Every structure is written in structure tokens, then in C-alpha cells.
Amino acid sequence: MIGRLTRLMLAISTPVLALVAAFAITSLVLLAAGDPVLDVWDQILSVPETRNLANIIDNATVLYLSGIAVAVGFRMNLFNIGVDGQYRVAAFTAAVVAGEAWLPGYLNTALAIVCAMAVGAIWAGIAGVLRAARGVSEVISTIMLNAIATGLVAYLLRQVAVREEGSNQIGTKQIPEGSRIPNIGLGDGTSSVYGFIIIAAVVGFAFWFVLNRTRFGFDLRATGQSTTAAVASGISVKRMTVTAMLISGAIAGLVGLPILFGDSYTYGSTFQSGLGFAGIAIALLGRNNPIGIALGALLFAYLDEQSNPLQILVGVSPDIVAITQGVIVLTVVISYEIVRRYRQRLEQQQVARALESERGEASNDKAEEVPA
């Protein structure tokens, strides 16, 4: 209906509107807290060094996988809050399997990755089966499963843990060097990013391909948009629910692995937590689109990286980063809604105008006919 140019303008205006609003609101928060607004933006908008760039890409890789895992559920109208528990159970499993090194070299790595995906899928699948068979809200069951995952992993970790002399950390056995995934250098000799980024990119592509280019993806999206329409066209909603949760869980199983195979080589008491919740925010930011999620993950990782310099060099609380992130999520959702309504009105106006002009032409015809 509306022109190509208008559509492009609308598509670009949405994130711009959101970022400008977030910028303004964060500035107000800074003003209210009496912090140096200009110094803060100067720091946040400064060009990162290669080392920081590597950190941003690394953290974005992890957040990206988490965002994709959540987005699979969103596309099906399923709210998988349990990515947090799923990735921890899975990362622990992978750490134990890889640490035991039953297979040599990269076979060991592959086995650990497959195990992680399987465990993640099973953990999410429990919620899927409960939803399909008993109608239990996946929101409730995945939250519960998160708590169970915390207790289970803590218990099992103590069973298998090894402790380095003099350290107060416990962790799984170190993954043997031959099974680690080498990092990719960024050209300055010291900075490098997780090799796992390639797997993350493949996952992103597969997500796009399956959803948009296969029958299964069509069924999934159809079920997400209208259950009744899906049933009418012969889709088994129950089966789709379980399948979507299994896929979401399998991808969630990958979330912790870049860290495990590229940096820590062990799952210990300080393994990063809370990645699943960040994934929800990032899936929202990215509008469940693989490219959008990548941008959202980069934005979040970029802001996270500012936390330390803001504290040490500018002297403001790092909470400002969390506030900015929260504000961005809200402004993105709100601005998409505003633009959606605006576009709707635009379309309605055009339709109305088109109808009017048709009617006008018709009456003109009549008017011309009269004198004849």
C-alpha cells in the first residue's frame, strides 16, 4: 500500500527514535543523580580499543545465542524464561563430559556440545511437555526449573569438583588443551575472540532459514500468530509446543559454551550467571530477527563494557549501564508500537483516499454522462 521509501523510512526511524529517547531519559537520570552527563556520554561514545572490542564481541556472541534461544520460543508465542537454567545445566554437562575426555581432541569437543544441546533440550522439554499435556504455563514451569537447575548443578558440582591448591574456588576438571576451541586473533597480536562465534553465526543462519524457508518454520510462525488458524490448517499445536521448546532448549544449551571452550575451560563457582534473562531483553530488542538480535547483543555487550571505565575513569555508579539497558528495551518496544500504529493509520488513510478518488472518478463519469 505505502511506498517503498516510506516503508524504509519507517523501518529506520523506529530504532533511531528508541535510541534518541533512551539517550534523553538516561541523561535525565544522570542529571537527577547529579552525575557529570557530558563525561558519561563522552566515555560511552568513545572509540573502544581493540582489547575492548574483543571483549564486546565475545560477550555479544554469548548474548546472541541466548537471544536466539529465547526468540525461538517467542516466535511460537512461548515465553521461555528458563533459558537461564537450561544453559547452566547444559554448560555444566559439557564441562564434565569435556573434562573427562573420553574421546580424543575435537571429537571430545563435539561430544560435549551435543551433550549440552541434548541436556538443554530435555530441560526445556519438561516445560514443553507440561504445557502440551497438562496446560501448565511455561512461564511458571521454566521459572521453577531454573531454581531446580541451580540446586542440581550446585549439588553435582560438589560431587565432581576439583580444587586447586590455595584456591577457594571449586570447578570441574579442566578441559584438555586439544579439545579447546582456539580463539580468532584480531590482528594486534594479543586480542582475540571466541572461535565459537562461527557456531553462533551458523545457529543464527539456521534460525532464519528454518523459520522462513521451511514448512516447519511456517507451521511454527502460524501457530504463534493464531492457534485456531493453525489447528484449522492441520497443525498439531501440542507437537509444535514441545518441538519449539526442545529447539529453544537445545540452543540455550550452547549459550555457556563459548566461555567454557574459549576462556574458562572449567565450570566453577564463578561461571557467569544471568545470561538467560539478558537473552530475553536481547530477543525483544532484536524483534526476534537474527540480524536484529545480533545488533541487540552487540549493543548490550557494548554498554556492559563501559561499566568499568564509567566507574573508574568517570566516577559514576555502574548501575547507570543497567538503567540504560532497561530504558532501551522499553523505548524499543514502545517506539515499535508507535510506529506500527502510525503505519496502520497511514495505510488506512491511503485506502480511504484511494476509495474516495475511485468514488470521485465514478461520480465524475456520471456527471459527464448527464449533459450527454
Add this chain to the structure above:
Amino acid sequence: MRRTTKFAALLTAGILALGACGSSDSDGESSTTGSDTPSSSAPQSDVKVGMAYDVGGRGDQSFNDSAAAGLDQAVEEFGMTPNESEAEDGEAENAREERLRTFADAGFDPIIAVGFAYAASVGKVAAEYPDVHFAIIDDSSLADVPNVASLVFAEEQGSFLVGAAAALKTQTDHVGFIGGVETPLIQKFQAGYEAGVAAVNPKVKVDVTYLTQVPDFSGFGDPAKGKTAAQGMYDAGADIVYHAAGGSGGGVFEAASESGNLAIGVDSDQYNTADPSVQDVIMTSMLKNVNVAVYEYLKQVNDGSFPTGVTTYDLSVDGVGYSTSGGMIDDITGQLDDYKQQIIDGKITVPTEPK
């Protein structure tokens, strides 16, 4: 679909906002302390100290605060320039590393990492900056790194003494131990406490519970959990409960106060720092003088030498101990000091892991 999105957005924003609130007690403080330059009359020093706190940071009324007290004392006496930064819950490992690097790049030397969670990061960054000096508290896995000083404590020895005090004071032959998070570090407190109780009277029963399991570190900052756990122990017949649970300890004191029983504090002399309404239940506190360790370290730095290797703060150097504020254990200090001497002399070896 859109309904879910809105719901999710609201929830996410809520979680992020709550996360920001959770640590807002330290708001502003980090900004003011950074610019705290000593006045012209104060002693001057060109040493710039970087403090990297664990989650909670300055203002946690526990471990981090104790380290901060040591820093404040050194800053006041020697006129050093401090700057502080704290870890966030659920941050990436490379964020911890980056905190240390940011300090190092900004010319801070020495850099003090508060807490064992920094072990891996300090190991990595110390290698990248061989000319910068680091100190790490509660970890000795980096003993061989030339530019790292490890400051560790014999928590089991101090816990032994308060365990002995509990066994001497209990009326019901039943005492309790509440740990914040089940980590090897807190298990040292438990092991020492149990050994101290057994040394006095092996018949005294010791209940043990931990509030949370790793990676959930909320057990160090959840007074409600502490209160519930302590209430359960008092209901079961224990009359003295020792907590090694950081900020959750406030709940333990409340439970003791409401049920008319006693409790033992941890890290600092909690008789003086806890809420006055629960002061009378704090029989004694196991002192873990992190402030002493930080101060002593900075004192040596001020004198021109950077210590390396492991320094253990145990009973012999009063790195750990017990407090007598309130006068509730004045009648048994003779016996406790006897145990203390035996530990210093090596006649008693206190275990570091629970049986």
C-alpha cells in the same frame, strides 16, 4: 504475540531496574570516594591504590566493608589516592579482568582485588602487566606469581575459638552454624567451629545449614533467609547459632532476639555494628580482620616495598580472633585464650574441611 512481547518487555525492564536498585546503596559513594583528595595538611603520597571489590562493594556491612575500612585508614594516614570499583552480579569473567586492566592503564599501582572470585583474573592480568603490583584477598593459588601478594586468613582458627565459646556457654548442649553460601571458604568456618565445639564437649550437637548454593550468592545478602534458618535451629533446641553469612546475619540476630537465644557474629565485631535492638544477643564475634590485612599491605607499600607471596593472617598475628564487647563471655576468656595459645603453639591443629 504482541501481548507476550509487552509482557516480556515489562518483565525485562523490571528485572534490569531491580538489578540496579539492588546495589543502589552504593550509589554515589563510588563517585565521591574517587575524588576524595586529601587536604593540604594531610600527608601526601603519590601512590594510587585501585580497589576492586566483589559483588556488594563498599557498604555491604561485611567483607567488602572491612576491606574498605583498611583502605580508608591507609588513605588517611599516608595520603594515598584511592579509587574503587565493584563487581556486578552475573558479570562476565572478562569484565573482572577489564576492571583490573582499566586500573592498571590509569596508572594505579598497587591494585587490590577483594575476594577469591578474582583469582583467575588477577593471574591473567598480572602476567600482562608485570610492572604493576597486585594483591588478592582470600586466595593463595597465585603464590608463585612475582607481582602478586596473597592475603589469606586462618578463618578456621578464629571459628575454633567461638566454637569453644559456644560449647562452654550452651545450656541445651545444642548449637548451630549457618553458612551464607556453601563454598570451600565458608566450609573452613564450619570446620573450625565444629572442632572448637568438640574440643570442649564432644556431646554438644552442632546443626549446620547453608542458605544458598553456588552460583547463587544471595545467601550472603538475604536477612530473611538467615532468619528462617536460625529460627528453625532455635525451634529444634539450639541456643547459640554462629553465622558466616555476611549480610544475612542480621536475620540470624533477629531470630535470636525474638526467641530469647544467643548468636555469634562474624568478620567484624558485630556487637558494635549490628542494629542496637539485637545487640544483647551477640555473645561474641569471630573477627576476620580484612581491614588489618589491607592496611598492613598498604603500609608496606608506603614504606617502599611491595610484598609478594602468601601472607597468612592467623591467631599468632591477630589476623583472626574473637571479640569480647558486651561482656557476655568475660567469664570464659581464660579458657579461650588457653585454646588460642595451644593453636599458636601448634598443639592443636584445626581442620580446614568439615568431616
